[in-house]
Amino acid sequence: MKNIAVLASGYGSNLQAIINAIKNKKIKNAKIALVISDRADAYALVRAKKHSIPFLYINPEDYKYRTSYDCEVVKELQKHKIDLVVLAGFMRIISPCFIRAYHNKIINIHPALLPAFKGTDGIGDALSYGVKVTGVTVHFVDEKMDNGAIILQSAVLIKETDTKESLAKKIHKLEHKLFPRAIKLILEGKIRLCGRKVKVML
Ligand code: GRF
Numbered sequence: 001m002k003n004i005a006v007l008a009s010g011y012g013s014n015l016q017a018i019i020n021a022i023k024n025k026k027i028k029n030a031k032i033a034l035v036i037s038d039r040a041d042a043y044a045l046v047r048a049k050k051h052s053i054p055f056l057y058i059n060p061e062d063y064k065y066r067t068s069y070d071c072e073v074v075k076e077l078q079k080h081k082i083d084l085v086v087l088a089g090f091m092r093i094i095s096p097c098f099i100r101a102y103h104n105k106i107i108n109i110h111p112a113l114l115p116a117f118k119g120t121d122g123i124g125d126a127l128s129y130g131v132k133v134t135g136v137t138v139h140f141v142d143e144k145m146d147n148g149a150i151i152l153q154s155a156v157l158i159k160e161t162d163t164k165e166s167l168a169k170k171i172h173k174l175e176h177k178l179f180p181r182a183i184k185l186i187l188e189g190k191i192r193l194c195g196r197k198v199k200v201m202l
Contacts, residue, residue, distance in 0.1 A: 002187050003033035005082040007073075007090040012044025013172060014088035014109060014179050019051050021180035030187050034080040036073060038092055054080070060092070070098040077102065084186060087141060088179070091120070096143050104193060106141040107186070109179050111171045113137060113153055118146035123168050132158055134167070136174045138182040140193070149196045152182045 006015045015035065021027045035048035035055040048055035056076060063069035074097070077085060087094075087108040099106065112122030114137040119125065126134035135155040140148035154177075156170045185191050185200060192199040 002030040002083045003081050004030055004084050004086055004183065005034040005036065005077050005080065006032055006044070006086045006088050007036045008042055008044035008088045009037060009039050009091040010042055010044065010089045012042065012047045012088065014175055015044045015047055017176035018086065018088070018180055018183060019047065019053075021184070026180055027184045027187065030183075033082060034076065036076065038069075038090070044088070066093070067095045067097050070095045074098055074101045084183065086179075086183065093145060094141060099141060099143055104140055107151065107182065108139055108141050108146070108148070109175055110137045110139065110146050111168075111175065113155065114139060114146055114150060123171055124164050127158065127162065127164055127167055134158055134171070136171060136178050138178055140198075149193055149198050151185070151191060151198050152178050152200075154178050 006018060008015050018032065022030060022032065032053050035044060035053055037045050037057050038060050040057050045055050045057060058069065058072055060069055063072065083105065085102050085106040087106065094106065110122055112126050113135040117125040133155050135153055137153045138151045140151065142148040154174050156174060158167060190201045192201060
């Protein structure tokens with residue numbers, strides 16, 4: 001049994017997709033052992049509670065430095081014997097000590113086709129740039145933002161009639177398929193890292 005931790009700052013629809021994938025056995029031999037949020041009002045915490053998943057709100061204001069906050073997070077992850085850390089809308093930059101503690105065991109989902117449109121508004125930035133195709137990226141987390149090796153990507157066509165809301169809807173729908181798929185592949189040992197390239201062994 002592998003233990004997953006999900007870190008989320010907001011609505012937690014990706015957390016929900018992972019909960020569902022475990023429930024209906026798309027992801028096997030795994031459980032979400034911990035949900036952590038940096039926001040007390042994150043709906044992700046409500047979802048964790050509803051599904052009897054242990055959850056923690058760790059308040060950044062209680063820590064003077066990013067590294068001391070991250071040390072606390074790592075302490076909790078170790079306490080819960082976490083094998084894979086899933087960042088699902090966790091709106092904080094992760095410090096090197098955290099990345100070293102979970103080397104190649106932290107993954108993130110980004111709502112654009114990296115390396116395009118890094119940052120906090122991947123959907124809005126792609127739309128206002130005028131690209132015709134955008135999408136979703138699941139990647140390993142390294143010390144630079146939205147930079148680590150790409151595990152899976154999937155594309156979405158942007159129509160002239162799309163608004164930020166309609167595009168976000170399409171992106172989120174895709175995220176909810178792609179993230180559980182990536183987690184399943186990792187936990188089944190089907191992901192090999194070769195430099196910054198990821199091989200999927202099917
Ligand atoms: C997602 O769009 C994800 O790509 C980004 O943050 C958003 C989180 O959404 N990193 P939710 O909280 O999972 O609904």
